Amino acid sequence: MDTQSKLDILSRDAQYDLSCACGTKNPNEHRKRDNTGSGWLYPTTTASGGPGIVLKTLLGNRCVNDCKYCPLRTGQDFRPVALSPSEMASFFYDFQAKRPLLGLFLSSAVMGDAGGTMEMLVSTAKILRNRYHYKGYIHLKVIPGSTKESIDEALKYASALSLNIETPGEHHFSKLTDAKNYVQDILEPLKYIASQTARGSQYQRVHTSSQFIVGASNELDKEILFYTSRMYKELHVGRLYFSAYQRGLGDSSLPGEQVAAPKQAQLELFDGLPSIPLQDQGLLTREHRLYQADWLLRKYGFNFEELSFGQEGNLSLDDDPKLAWAKANIDFYPLSIKRAPKEALLRVPGLGPTYVNRIIDKRRNTPISCLEDLHLPFSTLEKARPFITM
Missing domain, CATH: 3.20.20.70 (Aldolase class I)
Incomplete structure (x- = not known):
């Protein structure tokens, strides 16, 4: 060969x-x-x-x-x-x-x-x-x-x-x-x-x-x-x-x-x-x-x-691990888009490091009057919306 x-x-x-x-x-x-x-x-x-x-x-x-x-x-x-x-x-x-x-x-x-x-x-x-x-x-x-x-x-x-x-x-x-x-x-x-x-x-x-x-x-x-x-x-x-x-x-x-x-x-x-x-x-x-x-x-x-596990010791197949944590810690939310620190925003379902950094840069330089000012993708914003506030 x-x-x-x-x-x-x-x-x-x-x-x-x-x-x-x-x-x-x-x-x-x-x-x-x-x-x-x-x-x-x-x-x-x-x-x-x-x-x-x-x-x-x-x-x-x-x-x-x-x-x-x-x-x-x-x-x-x-x-x-x-x-x-x-x-x-x-x-x-x-x-x-x-x-x-x-x-x-x-x-x-x-x-x-x-x-x-x-x-x-x-x-x-x-x-x-x-x-x-x-x-x-x-x-x-x-x-x-x-x-x-x-x-x-x-x-x-x-x-x-x-x-x-x-x-x-x-x-x-x-x-x-x-x-x-x-x-x-x-x-x-x-x-x-x-x-x-x-x-x-x-x-x-x-x-x-x-x-x-x-x-x-x-x-x-x-x-x-x-x-x-x-x-x-x-x-x-x-x-x-x-x-x-x-x-x-x-x-x-x-x-x-x-x-x-x-x-x-x-x-x-x-x-x-x-x-x-x-x-x-x-x-x-x-x-x-x-x-x-x-x-x-x-x-x-x-x-x-x-991390959140079911009684059997496995992750949920229905929810991603961050969403599962958010549901188990609902008192942690909603987070202020204008004031929450980076470490907290990273715990918002749908928001990853790229979008969190974009939010922090934007609020530093320009006023934010509504969530749409963040210019996040629609699917990302809809996933995050229940967990954030102005």
Whole structure:
């Protein structure tokens, strides 16, 4: 097989890792591929929030691990494919020279052992930096169980590193795999990455992220978001992602509700416009709510203790988390558009940082006589109107 044929397979298999993507207004937006016909190109967002296209692929797809949610786990029947570091680096450099890309997102199944696979990932980045003098973005996925030495090598060449935490705690993790150790393979490497990329350290420029698998181990939103808040505060992770478990692709022995969808429908999930089986719609909405709650923690000044959960410990599927908080704290409103501080206005449903900053700038410079003077989009104003006053 030539390199492009291998990439067609490996990039398709990379669809199960969404942590270079972004959950935005449309919960399925990050599942769409670039519309150029090149299946290995994915739309994503930069650390600053801007749009971009990355070449996203695995280096190899034959895994020795047994993660029950993953179709690439050991024992599955599919065609094994792998690229060498020099083959991957050469193809990417030639391709991005013809079409400017944001960069490369490179992951891999664990081929043989964690150390050898991590060495291959780092070698790819090293070749790009040293042989081709590539100065762009390189995101490397850290293989669970990687040593401190291999992480140190990755930090030298990567713009970003990520290692999936997968579940909120060892209890849930043990339901998904017998081959990996939660503390040694996941938590310890995450802590080491945090220590090496902390503010003031040599590699503070390296962006870090991680990802939860949602719905595979009967975990609760409350548990996921508790871990999320701790990872932001204690590990200073730059970004966390939430990936809805794709029923029908993983193992039927998983504790989560299993409703197998037709194989064709599952494949269409990542080809152009998504075709989502009806039984997965609720899980994708749940994923979207987790992204919204994550924004409250990162951008809106909320603490974990302020998030509203149902009796079962999950976020509401009907209301976004900020609206749910507003309904539970109705005495906090209405807020004066003319006098309320920024921190309070950020708690108004419909108002994000951009619109709040616009309101503050406007009231500083011009008199506001009615809400329409704010020149907010109609849908935004209607959502905010019950919670604000002149």
